[in-house]
Amino acid sequence: MEKSILLDHGSGGLASQNLIASLFLKYLKDPVLSQLEDAAVLPSKEGQLAFSTDSYVVDPVFFPGGNIGELAVNGTINDLAMRGAVPICLSLGLILEEGYAVDELEEIIKSIANACDYAGVPIVTGDTKVVPRGKADKIFINTSGIGMVEKDVNVTAKQARIGDIILLSGTLADHGITILTSREGLRVDGNLLSDTRPLHFLAQAIIKDFPGAIHTMRDPTRGGLGTTLSEIAKTTNLCMEIDEQAIPMQNEVRAACELMGLDPLYLANEGKCMVLAAPEHSREILHKMRSIPEGRDSAIIGRVSEKHAGRVVLTTESGGRRLVEPLSGEPLPRIC
Amino acid sequence: MRYVDEYRGRDFVRSLTEKLHNLSSRPVRIMEVCGTHTMSIFKHGIRQMLPKHVQLISGPGCPVCVTPSGVIDAFVELATRPEVIITTFGDMIRVPGTGDSLIQARAAGADVNIVYSPVDALNLAEQKPDKLVVFLSVGFETTTPTIAATILEAVRRKIDNFCIFPANKVMPPPLKALMQDPELQVDGLLCPGHVSIISGSESYRFLVEDYGIACVVAGFEPTDILLSIIALVKQVQEGKALVENCYGRVVTAKGNVKARTIVDTVFTPVDSEWRGLGSIELSGLTLREKYSSFDITKRLNIQIAPSCEPRGCRCGDILKGISQPPDCPIFGNRCTPGTPVGPCMVSSEGTCAAWYKYGFLN
Numbered sequence: 001m002e003k004s005i006l007l008d009h010g011s012g013g014l015a016s017q018n019l020i021a022s023l024f025l026k027y028l029k030d031p032v033l034s035q036l037e038d039a040a041v042l043p044s045k046e047g048q049l050a051f052s053t054d055s056y057v058v059d060p061v062f063f064p065g066g067n068i069g070e071l072a073v074n075g076t077i078n079d080l081a082m083r084g085a086v087p088i089c090l091s092l093g094l095i096l097e098e099g100y101a102v103d104e105l106e107e108i109i110k111s112i113a114n115a116c117d118y119a120g121v122p123i124v125t126g127d128t129k130v131v132p133r134g135k136a137d138k139i140f141i142n143t144s145g146i147g148m149v150e151k152d153v154n155v156t157a158k159q160a161r162i163g164d165i166i167l168l169s170g171t172l173a174d175h176g177i178t179i180l181t182s183r184e185g186l187r188v189d190g191n192l193l194s195d196t197r198p199l200h201f202l203a204q205a206i207i208k209d210f211p212g213a214i215h216t217m218r219d220p221t222r223g224g225l226g227t228t229l230s231e232i233a234k235t236t237n238l239c240m241e242i243d244e245q246a247i248p249m250q251n252e253v254r255a256a257c258e259l260m261g262l263d264p265l266y267l268a269n270e271g272k273c274m275v276l277a278a279p280e281h282s283r284e285i286l287h288k289m290r291s292i293p294e295g296r297d298s299a300i301i302g303r304v305s306e307k308h309a310g311r312v313v314l315t316t317e318s319g320g321r322r323l324v325e326p327l328s329g330e331p332l333p334r335i336c
Numbered sequence: 337m338r339y340v341d342e343y344r345g346r347d348f349v350r351s352l353t354e355k356l357h358n359l360s361s362r363p364v365r366i367m368e369v370c371g372t373h374t375m376s377i378f379k380h381g382i383r384q385m386l387p388k389h390v391q392l393i394s395g396p397g398c399p400v401c402v403t404p405s406g407v408i409d410a411f412v413e414l415a416t417r418p419e420v421i422i423t424t425f426g427d428m429i430r431v432p433g434t435g436d437s438l439i440q441a442r443a444a445g446a447d448v449n450i451v452y453s454p455v456d457a458l459n460l461a462e463q464k465p466d467k468l469v470v471f472l473s474v475g476f477e478t479t480t481p482t483i484a485a486t487i488l489e490a491v492r493r494k495i496d497n498f499c500i501f502p503a504n505k506v507m508p509p510p511l512k513a514l515m516q517d518p519e520l521q522v523d524g525l526l527c528p529g530h531v532s533i534i535s536g537s538e539s540y541r542f543l544v545e546d547y548g549i550a551c552v553v554a555g556f557e558p559t560d561i562l563l564s565i566i567a568l569v570k571q572v573q574e575g576k577a578l579v580e581n582c583y584g585r586v587v588t589a590k591g592n593v594k595a596r597t598i599v600d601t602v603f604t605p606v607d608s609e610w611r612g613l614g615s616i617e618l619s620g621l622t623l624r625e626k627y628s629s630f631d632i633t634k635r636l637n638i639q640i641a642p643s644c645e646p647r648g649c650r651c652g653d654i655l656k657g658i659s660q661p662p663d664c665p666i667f668g669n670r671c672t673p674g675t676p677v678g679p680c681m682v683s684s685e686g687t688c689a690a691w692y693k694y695g696f697l698n
Contacts, residue, residue: 002440004440006439006440007439018674186452245346251337260452263379311695315381316380316558317344317346317380318344318345318346318381318382318558319346319350320349320382320383320384321384322380322384323694325694325695328693329439329673
């Protein structure tokens with residue numbers, strides 16, 4: 001363990017996992033927490049209660065395709081949705097830096113309201129703190145959310161089975177590359193936009209139509225698809241086999257990744273879900289996902305096997321095969 | 337995507353690997369000199385496509401990996417000075433010297449910034465006139481011209497709070513040193529495509545004439561690499577040693593003369609230490625006397641401590657292609673990309689990092 005916290009510890013990759021395992025779980029030993037799922041699912045008298053929290057510190061606060069406000073709403077809704085929950089309500093915690101422009105704050109609050117309206121999930125409680133200039137970067141947001149999971153629904157990494165198909169609900173790495181290029185002031189031809197959007201409509205549609213067939217869902221945010229798949233492979237001790245050619249990607253995203261030397265498998269997505277589902281219904285599930293706007297570009301990208309236990313194996317664009325390891329630190333641009 | 341898809345197509349790749357399998361069964365050892373080649377070979381899964389008798393060895397061509405630990409320690413020490421802002425290419429910041437890396441120095445309060453171009457560092461110096469902005473000048477022939485041009489731009493814009501920490505290196509001297517190493521047995525070199533854009537394919541002529549080594553300049557896409565391997569295997573099979581250019585869409589025989597002139601104007605060759613390889617005559621670059629005010633080591637009289645390599649690390653042998661990463665006792669346990677010990681693990685383009693990250697499938 002490092003003596004001090006590095007940015008790598010927030011990357012969502014190996015360093016984050018090590019911090020959680022070696023420090024947080026050392027003291028916080030709750031069995032539900034220890035499952036390390038996107039949201040906790042707790043039994044209650046009325047059914048299963050889903051509970052999740054997430055903090056948002058994105059820089060820049062406004063980016064092509066959205067801003068920190070709608071990201072904070074959609075992000076927590078998605079954490080609930082990935083456990084098969086119907087989101088019910090959210091909390092909103094704001095940490096503001098002294099001197100932050102009220103105009104900008106108003107823009108953010110407006111977009112929070114719009115995102116809540118669109119998703120049908122209200123903010124029902126909140127909190128505001130202000131810290132001296134320089135003690136925060138403009139605005140940090142925390143949202144927590146509560147949802148309900150139907151009695152028979154059990155969507156978790158542990159449900160993954162050999163033979164399951166792996167689906168992705170759309171194009172890869174849109175959010176990550178948009179943030180990186182706008183942060184660095186790099187101009188890329190085309191229209192790079194964050195993919196921030198809620199996924200509960202999509203998740204509920206397939207869970208309802210294919211009861212019992214949807215085994216695992218994850219939204220590959222920080223750490224990207226590569227890290228998310230590695231986590232599932234490790235948890236289940238199964239092999240995740242994916243085909244690079246089948247992964248949907250926008251041309252401008254591919255171009256920007258090539259230019260900056262970044263691997264799209266490790267860049268964040270904020271409106272995509274990865275689904276592990278029973279193979280018998282693969283075509284129908286794909287068809288259903290594609291019939292919903294946020295799943296329009298869905299594709300089957302691979303399958304679960306027993307070949308290389310606990311590993312992710314990629315068939316490359318050119319037909320080679322290699323392993324995919326979890327992200328080990330913040331993605332860095334190369335020297336040459 | 338144009339200029340990418342056509343070089344990665346599965347059918348084209350399959351036809352090339354079939355051709356390679358049918359060529360000969362004579363063992364051929366090929367060294368890919370450049371770190372970007374190493375990475376591309378792993379990333380596209382090319383090793384698994386090759387016949388068993390064609391062996392690829394990764395060479396010393398990652399500028400981050402070969403920067404000695406004494407220089408890294410000096411970078412980190414410099415970063416802790418309150419008047420200094422460090423600017424650097426991204427993959428340098430995780431590299432440990434004998435103590436901390438820049439990323440740890442940053443966590444402790446140092447001002448360390450990743451830039452995409454040395455010009456960004458110069459612009460930062462202009463915006464922060466009361467700070468000393470230092471660019472960590474690491475790189476081979478490909479990167480050095482833009483750094484040289486930035487020095488000339490600093491002169492033109494009269495910016496005197498901008499310096500570089502010169503640690504640039506050139507490729508021919510280590511290649512010569514490798515060829516003279518009796519332990520190394522290599523039949524052909526996959527020559528670095530990006531370096532060749534600047535230095536020209538003819539710059540490898542001495543390897544062919546003095547050492548009888550087959551040389552092929554290669555691009556970085558799977559088909560570029562496979563076509564170049566085929567060309568090398570053919571040369572070896574026919575007992576030839578030629579300089580061939582399989583990256584003709586960007587590399588010429590003479591290279592970029594203008595870029596080299598700018599480098600010669602600003603830099604001059606010096607002896608230089610390579611992590612894992614030791615000191616190699618005239619293999620580094622430092623600023624000429626006329627531009628020495630931009631040299632932070634002179635301005636602040638920085639002394640570079642002799643480097644010491646971590647115990648157990650086999651990177652020296654790996655950089656020479658004598659050993660492979662799994663041969664090293666600390667590979668994958670004490671030494672990982674998150675906790676790199678040796679130079680080949682520190683950079684994303686290092687040989688050990690590539691083996692660790694992309695692995696190998698049986």
